[in-house]
């Protein structure tokens with residue numbers, strides 16, 4: 001973390017978990033244990049149908065609500081899709097874009113991810129842009145090139161003044177939901193490369209203002225070590241964000257001076 005130049009952001013990603021009723025219960029538990037003063041911004045990305053319930057439930061907790069996905073078109077005949085304007089109108093501040101589960105299971109491409117980044121920024125929200133390599137790619141030694149390509153494609157055409165609002169989440173696919181975390185050094189190295197890519201595209205001042213998260217089996221046990229890496233400014237947390245005590249412990253780890 002480096003709080004002097006950029007925000008620390010702890011984000012939950014609930015994926016396809018939690019009903020609206022469970023969301024309310026979660027917030028009640030959180031009210032008992034969430035620290036009042038926070039150095040880090042905290043948010044949870046919830047299933048689209050629970051966004052309104054989460055906005056109501058998290059209001060007093062100072063937890064922002066994010067969406068797990070968005071469609072890039074403004075409006076029209078796209079049955080089942082949700083636009084950035086619709087999310088912004090509800091009060092959503094953050095939108096996950098290009099999660100590996102969407103890339104792998106729903107065929108999302110780098111070009112589509114780039115369109116979504118533009119759509120989210122145009123509505124004044126922050127995209128959380130997910131990048132990361134598969135196990136095969138890591139073993140082939142192409143992690144650096146792969147992640148650089150994903151970052152460059154996602155940010156194509158994004159002006160420097162909007163970059164401060166972008167968050168990049170490095171999520172190695174082999175670490176997601178597997179209990180197999182990247183070591184702090186592995187994660188720190190890739191996050192450092194991501195910042196170097198942004199530096200090459202936008203210059204040092206912009207690059208040091210961008211929040212870069214790590215995601216992939218982040219838990220209360222490994223959060224502090226990962227967050228101690230200079231280029232890791234937060235976490236994108238799946239499983240552990242479903243459990244109030246675990247999520248709060250990770251927030252506390254990011255809250256240390």
Ligand code: 13P
Pocket residue numbers: 013099171175176177178179215216217218236237238239240
């Ligand atoms: P886990 O924390 O469950 O590994 O999920 C990480 C993730 O995919 C967050 O977007």
